[in-house]
Amino acid sequence: MYKLYNVKAWGSLSIHCLLEEMEVPYTNIWMTPEQVRAPEFRDISPLGMIPALGLPDANTIYESAAIVSFLVAAHPDKHLSPELGSPAYGEFMSLLHFMSTELYPTNTIAFGESGYAETDGQEAFLMARARERADGYWRFLEKRLSASGPWLMGREFSALDPYVFTISIWGRPSEEALHAKFPAIAKLAAALRARAKLKAVLEAHGVLKVGGYGA
């Protein structure tokens, strides 16, 4: 059985949604930010980060994109990605890695959590530049969704959708403001919130309603 190390409305939300959509057995381990930051947690997740997923053989994997890739490859019968190795799978992987290596960390900096700034002025500068860059990334996703939505892979819901949804709830200056700027992202978020399999999870993370993260 999988073990999900989970913090409310943190990056583990996307994996939590994926496990629910897949209907595979897992144990959910709710953690506080303090528990995540405790040195002992690094024995499980070496960078001290969420999400981390314990595998049935007791190894734990980390990095959200690696966890998504692992789960869709381990459970191809759940159809939460295009067929492994197909051209559409290549497109899926491009989007997944774009989101994990560009959008996610840029968003973290836009939040004021760069870890690079020494002064408030530097932090404000970094936040403004990161928000601008994140807007460009959202525009790219918005364009794709407007042309071939409602989901990131078109008509088929996939593991990419809870992933982008999770980043969108952290929208800056707010989720509402992100939705006002990017209507196709707002539409995806509404459609995801309407999925019966995800309601309980979203409720547990406090994000069933728009703006739940900042509330």
Ligand SMILES: N[C@@H](CCC(=O)N[C@@H](CS)C(=O)NCC(=O)O)C(=O)O
């Ligand atoms: N590259 C990592 C980033 C994960 C990440 O930034 N996680 C944040 C929560 S959303 C975290 O665990 N932060 C630790 C902390 O704030 O102490 C991934 O994609 O899994």
